Amino acid sequence: MSLLETFKKNPDRRYIMFGGKGGLGKTTFSAATAYWLAKQGYKVLVFSVDPQASLSDIFKCDIFGRGPVEIMPNLFAQEIDADRRIKEYQQEIRQKILDMYGMEKVPEEIENYIQAAAAEPAMEESAIFDAVVDIVISGDYDYYIYDLVPLGHALYYLSMASVYDEWIDKITALRTEMAEYDKVAAVMKRSKDTEEDQILRELQDIKYRINSSSSILTDKEKTAFYFVVIPEEMIILDTRKAADLFQKFQVPLSGYIVNRVIPTELAQQNIPDYLRNRIEMQKRYMTEIDQVFGGQVLAQVPEFERDITGLPMIERVANALFGGEA
Amino acid sequence: MSEEEKKSMLENLKSILYGMAGHDMARYALKTRGSMEHLFILITMGDLLGIPILPPYYSLRLLPYVVPQISTWKRRMLREKDLTDALA
Numbered sequence: 001m002s003l004l005e006t007f008k009k010n011p012d013r014r015y016i017m018f019g020g021k022g023g024l025g026k027t028t029f030s031a032a033t034a035y036w037l038a039k040q041g042y043k044v045l046v047f048s049v050d051p052q053a054s055l056s057d058i059f060k061c062d063i064f065g066r067g068p069v070e071i072m073p074n075l076f077a078q079e080i081d082a083d084r085r086i087k088e089y090q091q092e093i094r095q096k097i098l099d100m101y102g103m104e105k106v107p108e109e110i111e112n113y114i115q116a117a118a119a120e121p122a123m124e125e126s127a128i129f130d131a132v133v134d135i136v137i138s139g140d141y142d143y144y145i146y147d148l149v150p151l152g153h154a155l156y157y158l159s160m161a162s163v164y165d166e167w168i169d170k171i172t173a174l175r176t177e178m179a180e181y182d183k184v185a186a187v188m189k190r191s192k193d194t195e196e197d198q199i200l201r202e203l204q205d206i207k208y209r210i211n212s213s214s215s216i217l218t219d220k221e222k223t224a225f226y227f228v229v230i231p232e233e234m235i236i237l238d239t240r241k242a243a244d245l246f247q248k249f250q251v252p253l254s255g256y257i258v259n260r261v262i263p264t265e266l267a268q269q270n271i272p273d274y275l276r277n278r279i280e281m282q283k284r285y286m287t288e289i290d291q292v293f294g295g296q297v298l299a300q301v302p303e304f305e306r307d308i309t310g311l312p313m314i315e316r317v318a319n320a321l322f323g324g325e326a
Numbered sequence: 327m328s329e330e331e332k333k334s335m336l337e338n339l340k341s342i343l344y345g346m347a348g349h350d351m352a353r354y355a356l357k358t359r360g361s362m363e364h365l366f367i368l369i370t371m372g373d374l375l376g377i378p379i380l381p382p383y384y385s386l387r388l389l390p391y392v393v394p395q396i397s398t399w400k401r402r403m404l405r406e407k408d409l410t411d412a413l414a
Binding site: 100101116123170182 | 344348349351352355356358359362363365366369370371373374382383384385386387388389390391392393394396397
C-alpha cells in the first residue's frame with residue numbers, strides 16, 4: 001500500500017495529521033500533502049497549533065496570527081496565535097459582563113480573576129484547542145491538515161478533549177438538577193415558566209463543540225493519522241511507544257512514512273567512509289522498520305541535498321511522497 | 327356576598343393553603359437551589375478562592391452569568407466556623 005492508495009481508497013478521510021518527534025519532518029509533509037491535494041483541485045487548509053510554528057518558514061511567507069492565508073490557488077495556511085486569541089477572548093468576556101449588567105467597568109475582583117485565568121499554563125493549550133474546534137466545525141475546506149506539535153503535546157492535546165468532556169458532563173448534570181429545583185419552587189408558587197438557564201445553554205454549547213471536534217479526531221472514516229519516522233534506533237523505539245499511547249486515545253493510525261533516507265545508489269560511487277557508514281546504518285534500521293511496522297510503511301522520502309523551504313522544494317517532497325516525477 | 331367578595335375569599339383561601347402546605351416546600355427547594363448554585367460556582371470558579379480548577383478556559387465563558395452571586399458565594403465559602411458557632 002502506498003500513501004497515494006490510502007488517499008484514493010478513503011476519499012472520506014478529510015482530516016489529515018502527521019505525528020512524530022520534533023524535527024523529523026511533520027511540517028514538511030503537512031505542507032507537501034497540502035500542496036499535492038491543492039494541485040489535485042481540492043481546497044485545502046494546512047494549519048499549525050504549534051506556538052513555534054514553522055509553516056511561515058516553509059512557505060516563506062509570514063502568516064502567524066493572520067488567519068487563513070492563500071499560499072497558492074486552493075492552498076491555505078494558518079498559524080494560530082494563541083496569545084492574541086486569549087486576549088480577544090478575555091475582552092469578549094469583559095464586554096459581556098459590561099453589557100449584561102450595564103456596568104461602567106468590570107469589578108476589580110472579577111477583573112483579577114480574568115487576568116489570573118489567562119496566566120494559567122493550560123490556558124494557551126485550551127485556547128489553541130478552541131481555535132482548532134472553530135476551524136474544524138466551520139467546514140469551509142475539502143481537506144484539513146493538522147501540523148501537530150511533537151508527540152507529548154499532541155497526546156496532551158488529544159487527552160484534553162476527554163478531560164473537558166468529563167468536566168462538562170459533571171457540571172451539566174449539576175446544573176440540570178438545579179433547574180429541577182427551580183421548577184419545583186415554581187410549581188409550588190404557581191408562577192408560570194421558569195426562566196431559561198443561560199448557563200446550561202452555554203454548557204451545552206461547549207459540550208457540542210468539544211464532542212464534534214474530538215469525534216472527528218478519533219473517527220477513522222474521517223481522519224487519517226500518519227507517523228513520521230527516520231531510520232535511527234531511538235526514533236523507532238519512541239515511535240513504537242507513542243503508537244501504543246495513541247491507540248489508547250483511539251486515534252486511528254493509518255500508517256508510517258520514513259523520512260531522510262539517504263539514496264542507496266550513492267554507495268556505488270566513490271564516497272567517503274563517513275557517508276558509507278551512515279548508509280550502512282540506515283540500511284540496518286530500514287530492515288528493522290520493515291520488521292516492526294511491516295506493511296504499514298506507506299512511503300520513503302529521501303534526504304534532499306538542501307532543506308525544504310519554498311514551493312519548488314515542497315513540490316519535490318510531494319512527488320516523493322505520492323509518487324510522481326521527482 | 328357579591329361576586330367580587332367571593333373571588334377575593336377564594337384567593338385568600340388559596341394563599342392560606344399555599345402558606346400551610348406549599349410555602350415551606352418552595353422555600354426548601356429554593357434553599358437547596360441556592361446551595362447548589364454556590365457549589366456550582368465553587369467547581370467552576372474555584373480559582374477565585376485559590377482552589378485550582380481545571381480548565382479555566384471554559385469557566386471564563388460562564389463567568390459573566392455568576393458575577394452577581396460571586397460576593398455572597400465568597401462570603402459563604404470563606405466563613406470561618408468554630409466552637410462558638412454551635413453555642414450561638
